[in-house]
Amino acid sequence: MRKGLSLLLTLLMTSTAPGLRAESISHADVAGLTRTVSEIRGQLRDPASRKDDVRALLSGRLAEVRQDGAEPPLALDRLATAGKLHTVPIDFMLAQLRLQTARHFNVEIEKALANRAAPALFIRGGSMTLDQLLAEAANSHPGALQQKGEKVVSHWPIVIWSDSALVIAPGQSLELSTEDGAFILNSGLLTVDGGELAASDGTNPALNAFRPFVATAMTGAVQARRAHFKNLGFGDSGATSGLSVLGAALFPSKIASYLTDSSFENMSGISLENTHRVVVSNNHFSGGTGPAIALKGVTGAQIRDNVITGTTEAQAIDVQNTSSSIDVTGNILIGNRGSGIFVANDARDIAITGNLLSGNGRGGVSVVRSACVTIADNIVLSNSQVGIKLRASHALTLSRNDLVANAGAGVSIIDQDENARVVVDGNVFSGNKSGIHGGAASEVALTANDFGGQSPILLDGEFAPYVPHLLRAAAGPDSDSRALTIHANTPSADPVDCKTGS
Known part of the structure; x- marks a missing residue:
């Protein structure tokens, strides 16, 4: 039955609304993406390489990762x-x-x-x-x-x-x-x-x-620019992790920390804790135990245009412990031991946009016990386990992501509070073990997603009975705008205020 529904869906969903990024990915497209990512990984083997060294390869579906709008260089304090x-x-x-x-x-x-x-x-x-x-x-x-x-x-x-x-x-x-x-x-x-x-x-x-x-x-x-850091750090994140910035509420730094255009070779990682106004951009992290970049209790950080490859024990980017106003944009995260990006423990107001996540050992993106997270315009390709995993979190939006050939579900939504809300809009699912998996989920709104290349399992777990509803929504006269809402919350459920946290 599931195979038949998948074939029917392919016929019904041959196109999506004009202007949406959602566009079916064929087997040839998947093979092309895989070859390109392999070439990107090869060119990044040199620890001195940067994202600019592979910018020419970031075309087509990978153009979102390119992020051509360069920021002005930061001035060193003296x-x-x-x-x-x-x-x-x-x-x-x-x-x-x-x-x-x-x-x-x-x-x-x-x-x-x-x-x-x-x-x-x-x-x-x-x-x-x-x-x-x-x-x-x-x-x-x-x-x-x-x-x-x-x-x-x-x-x-x-x-x-x-x-x-x-x-x-x-x-x-x-x-x-x-x-x-x-x-x-x-x-x-x-x-x-x-x-x-x-x-x-x-x-x-x-x-x-x-x-x-x-x-x-x-x-x-x-403050570092065009620098080289090598072999520093031991133990987990914290003071000894390699390069750490550990703030204190009563003694805030008057000078901002930033690390740009630098290479970090065989480092345990960078640990940022209880600090603010941090920029980590256009660096290359190769090897090391990881997390390559760890944030705990950080406010107002930009983690952009970095390349992180080959962490041996942990995720590439780790955002935890009430961190807020964090922008994770345009990074290339390939072949790391843990998740590409891990967000947990009351993190809030997190934007994960335009990243390439491929070959990571515990999936592409994981969000656990956090709120107000936007995950948009990412390429999540051939990761072990789940492409994007959401657990016990709320006020989440997944938009215009390509979820391709991941070993688990493209998206997994589990252990949600009864009033939690998730929006899944304009994403492309192709060749994952399943499209969207649900378990103890609350409200999930599906709009204008492309499942044309997702076979044989579209919806899995407790979402499986909703496949006929998904097909009817896709086949309707307003299929580009109609939302299929699974487990709708009661009208009295209050939305999350992402600014105050209430």
């Missing part, structure tokens, strides 16, 4: 005064790390320090370049820093105080010693302008899992 180099006892520095990063501090870090008697380098009172830091340390603290070819190797931890800055200029490279347990605690401004910041090769003898990291906390900010 401090006018010159900084001074001091030292602080390592115990003081560790106490500050505990205080400023709270529960995110990994107590095992103390084991990694090769010499607990050695102090930490302490920059304060203004700005200092890497060359100045090297010269000052050579005069007063021999052994703290070492010139090694074109690199400056730090054997001691470095503290950038709240009134100071460290600048790594074009062509410069700062390497943090893994064997010595070096890392950076930044409460001021860390600028990497065309330079490199990396962890050294080798293993820490006392803590094998240790890798150097950069923790920016409290009033601190980090």
Whole structure:
């Protein structure tokens, strides 16, 4: 019966309303998309590559991912005064790390320090370049820093105080010693302008899992453009995750953090927590455990035009813990271990638009216990599990997405509250295990979706009995505008206010 209904639907839904993106995808189209994504993935194997390197391939259905409207370049902040180099006892520095990063501090870090008697380098009172830091340390603290070819190797931890800055200029490279347990605690401004910041090769003898990291906390900010970050971070998201920006409500940073046009190679990830006004754009993340970009309690972030490939343990982009006003746009997320994009735990006002998600191990997009999420104009192709999964969330809109050849359902809607609402409008379903799967769902409104290439299962789970209703809606004289509403809420059900959260 289901096969017969699918064939009938193909005949009835040969076209969609003018102006809608929904347009059937043939087997040849799927094969072409698959070949193009494979070519994109091949060209992105170089960690130094960017989205611009594959822009010519983003045509046809992939044009939504191109996002040609370039944003003006962001200007780097500078401090006018010159900084001074001091030292602080390592115990003081560790106490500050505990205080400023709270529960995110990994107590095992103390084991990694090769010499607990050695102090930490302490920059304060203004700005200092890497060359100045090297010269000052050579005069007063021999052994703290070492010139090694074109690199400056730090054997001691470095503290950038709240009134100071460290600048790594074009062509410069700062390497943090893994064997010595070096890392950076930044409460001021860390600028990497065309330079490199990396962890050294080798293993820490006392803590094998240790890798150097950069923790920016409290009033601190980090700004990077055309930079290269490599091998930083260990553990989950938090202070040690590689590159972190951990804000504090009582000490908000007056300088915005941003990371643009840079490469992140074999990094645990970027962790942004309790901060705001963050921009992460046009970067390439390759390898690393992931999440490549993790947001918790973040307000007003733009995550756009990034390439993320090959996370080994977690999702590519992770948005959680009351994060709000987050724009995830124009990213290419291919071959990551977890979901391409994961939104959870009271995240709100999230826009996921114009992304390419393919070959991700736990599906394309997952939204769990969140509200006011728009998922539009994305290509969700050949992911393991579900294309877009919605669970225990409300005020959701799915529009003009291509859901193609995913191993699970194109869309799955489960465990909804009784007054939750989901709009599924103008999407294309083709070659998924099933079109839309429902389980313990509330109101779902289907309008002008194209199921022409979706065979044999159109609606699955508790939605399966609605296939005849879907066919009748598609065959009606106003099929382009008629909505099939499944499990309609009562008229008295109040809509969600996405601004106040009520």
